[in-house]
Amino acid sequence: MPVIVLVGAQWGDEGKGKATDLLGDRLDYVVKFNGGNNAGHTVVIEGEKYALHLLPSGILSPGVVPVIGNGVVIDLNVLFQEIDGLESRGIDTSRLRISANAHVIPSYNRSLDKVSERYLGARRIGTTGRGIGPTYADKMNRVGVRVQDLFDESILRQKVEAALSFKNQVLSKIYNRQAVKVDEVVNELLSYVERLRPYVGDTALELSEALDEGKVVLCEAGQATLLDVDHGTYPFVTSSNATAGGACTGSGIPPTRIDRVVAVLKAFTSRVGEGPFPTELHDKFGDHLREVGQEYGTTTGRPRRIGWLDLVMARYAQRINGVTDFVLTKLDNYDDLDEIPVCVAYEVNGVRHDEMPISQTDFHHAIPIFETMPGWKQSIMGARSFDDLPKEAQDFVVFVEERIRARISVVGVGPARDQVIERHSVLSGA
Numbered sequence: 001m002p003v004i005v006l007v008g009a010q011w012g013d014e015g016k017g018k019a020t021d022l023l024g025d026r027l028d029y030v031v032k033f034n035g036g037n038n039a040g041h042t043v044v045i046e047g048e049k050y051a052l053h054l055l056p057s058g059i060l061s062p063g064v065v066p067v068i069g070n071g072v073v074i075d076l077n078v079l080f081q082e083i084d085g086l087e088s089r090g091i092d093t094s095r096l097r098i099s100a101n102a103h104v105i106p107s108y109n110r111s112l113d114k115v116s117e118r119y120l121g122a123r124r125i126g127t128t129g130r131g132i133g134p135t136y137a138d139k140m141n142r143v144g145v146r147v148q149d150l151f152d153e154s155i156l157r158q159k160v161e162a163a164l165s166f167k168n169q170v171l172s173k174i175y176n177r178q179a180v181k182v183d184e185v186v187n188e189l190l191s192y193v194e195r196l197r198p199y200v201g202d203t204a205l206e207l208s209e210a211l212d213e214g215k216v217v218l219c220e221a222g223q224a225t226l227l228d229v230d231h232g233t234y235p236f237v238t239s240s241n242a243t244a245g246g247a248c249t250g251s252g253i254p255p256t257r258i259d260r261v262v263a264v265l266k267a268f269t270s271r272v273g274e275g276p277f278p279t280e281l282h283d284k285f286g287d288h289l290r291e292v293g294q295e296y297g298t299t300t301g302r303p304r305r306i307g308w309l310d311l312v313m314a315r316y317a318q319r320i321n322g323v324t325d326f327v328l329t330k331l332d333n334y335d336d337l338d339e340i341p342v343c344v345a346y347e348v349n350g351v352r353h354d355e356m357p358i359s360q361t362d363f364h365h366a367i368p369i370f371e372t373m374p375g376w377k378q379s380i381m382g383a384r385s386f387d388d389l390p391k392e393a394q395d396f397v398v399f400v401e402e403r404i405r406a407r408i409s410v411v412g413v414g415p416a417r418d419q420v421i422e423r424h425s426v427l428s429g430a
Contacts, residue, residue, distance in 0.1 A: 002259030003217045004426065005247045008224025009317035011233075011271035013295070013304060014264040015329035015412060020057035020220055022327075022410065022420055028215035029065045029207060030058025033250030034240040035222025036073040036105060036132045048089075055082050056220055059093060065210075067203050070101035071240060071250020072222075073135040074147065075110075076192045098196070099203040099252075100148040106160065107188060108167050108180045109134035115175045136239035138163060147200055150193050153186070160185050204252025211257055219247035225263070225317040226271075233363065236275025244321040262426055263323040265314055265404070267331045270304040272297050276364040279307035279343045293333045308370070310343040314404040316356040325426050326404060328397060329412035332419075337375040340396065343368040344403065373399060381414040386423055389413075 004023070008014045020030060037053040050060055054074065058064040068074065083093045109131035116134075138144035143163045149156045161182050168179040207217060223242040226232045231243055240246065244261045248254060268289050269279055280286070286306040289295065295304040317323065334340050346353040346366035357363045376392040383389050389397075389411075401408045409424040 003211065003219060003247075003253055003257045005219045005221070005244045005258055005261045005321075007221040007242065007244055007261065007263050007317070007321050007323075008227075009263040009265040009314055009321075009323070009326070010224055010269055010310075011226045012224040013270050013272070013297070014224060014266040015327070016220060016264045017052065017057040018329065018412060018415075018417075018420075019262065019264050019327045019410070020218060021060060021417060023218060023426065024058065024061030024064060026216060027058060027061065027064050027218050029067055029210055029217040030056045030061070031067040031069050031203075031207065031217060031219045031247075031251045031253075032056040032222060033069040033071045033219050034242055034246045035238060036130065036135070037075050037078045038130050038132045038222075038238065050086070050089075050091075053082060054078050055086070055093075055096070058218065058220070059086065059096065060091060062092070065095050065097060067207065067251075068096070068098045068102055069203060069219075069251040070099040071246060072099075073103045073105050073132055073139075073240075074098070075105040075130065076189070076196065078130075080192070080195065094198075096199050097201055097203050097206060098147060098199045100146070100200050101204075102147050103135055103139050103144045104147060104150070104189065105131040105135045106145055106163070106185050107131075108164065108171070108185060109138070111171065111177065111180070112167060115171070115177060133239040145189070147196070150189055150196065151200075153190060156189060157182065157186050160189075207251065207253055211253075217253070219251055219253065219258075221246065225320060226313060228320075231320050233275050234360065236273060260324045260426060261322050262325045262327060262409075263317050263321055263406075264327045264329060265309075265317075265400075265408075266329050267309055267333060268293075269307040269310050269313070270295050272302050272304050276360075276366070277305055277307055278312075278346060278363070278366045278368045279310050281306050281308065285337075288336070289333055292336075293330055308341045308343055308368070309400070310368070311400065311403045312343060312346055312354065312356055314400075315354075318405050323404075323406045325409040325424065326401070326406055327410040327412065327426075328400065328408050331393065331397070331411055332379070332381050332413045334375060334393075334396075335379050335381075336377070338377065339375050340373045341370040342373060342399070344371050345369040371399075381419055383413050383421060384418075386411070386421055389421070 056066040058066040171177040223238045227238045228242045376390040411421040
């Protein structure tokens with residue numbers, strides 16, 4: 001049975017949680033393979049809104065096994081706050097599985113993240129200050145703390161001591177902050193051990209066995225393509241691989257078992273944080289789309305920067321991820337507009353670019369080239385088939401589909417679970 005990889009095609013907040021929830025009753029496992037609690041999914045089920053930051057969206061689907069893969073960095077306090085919040089609302093979280101190889105976020109990395117971002121001033125990246133970047137840096141420097149280390153106090157202490165021997169120098173001598181005590185960090189991490197133990201295992205082995213048994217697995221990315229540390233708009237990116245390739249390294253599933261790659265594309269563009277944004281709006285249209293779409297960060301609450309749909313970025317996402325199917329979300333946010341500009345190319349120093357510029361400088365100076373589509377001036381939130389859409393909305397979908405080099409299989413026409421149009425089956429490819 002297939003492995004489906006689900007990624008964001010823009011800078012995040014495209015509606016990946018809705019896409020996962022849509023497939024929920026056809027999935028057996030949902031794996032989060034990258035990121036930490038710097039990403040958020042908002043899912044609406046029967047009028048109830050659930051904001052997930054660290055847990056996979058599959059936690060909300062009965063019968064689905066949610067997995068936190070080895071590529072994730074885990075803030076244990078946030079993990080259990082989120083579990084408690086769901087349990088208090090009647091959601092069963094006992095099925096959760098956590099990779100023993102996933103890294104945990106120690107308190108000193110949260111401190112470093114916040115103080116270093118302030119220190120950068122105008123050169124700041126726009127991180128959430130949750131210790132994600134420093135923890136991934138520890139992983140690459142081979143001084144990180146993994147989930148499995150919490151079950152051996154001697155190893156845990158050795159790792160924390162090794163990390164703090166350097167980090168305390170940075171905190172005290174560069175940032176003029178108080179040094180962190182080893183015992184405080186070790187004791188905090190050990191306090192989670194007994195509660196953590198039932199969830200932890202060899203998730204790569206469990207997923208391999210599940211696939212051998214014919215189970216369907218969805219690998220769900222945090223963040224999105226343009227935030228990928230290798231393929232995004234560097235340096236204004238996250239610290240992990242949010243593209244389809246990251247699904248393999250972050251879960252232990254080999255690439256030969258991936259059957260489909262689904263990318264979620266919002267009908268306009270948004271981003272949180274710093275960095276260039278060619279189609280960004282600073283006018284009434286940007287304000288309208290932000291308010292209609294409730295474009296505020298699930299994790300931070302920050303108002304998102306808003307821009308018109310950028311098909312140069314969408315084509316790039318298709319190519320980098322090998323997208324087989326797109327999910328186009330929030331088409332209904334255009335219901336009140338007379339016309340809809342869509343970016344089809346960039347102009348950089350008088351030269352047209354139909355593909356993403358190779359350099360950060362060129363992308364920073366890119367001027368969007370627009371084609372304008374007519375609006376439909378009516379609500380499409382009740383549409384449940386493609387034929388239910390007004391002709392102008394159908395034309396918009398076809399226009400986008402023809403230019404992003406992969407089919408649009410699902411169209412979102414509202415925030416609720418059932419406000420979708422399925423044009424093709426993502427699971428079967430038909």
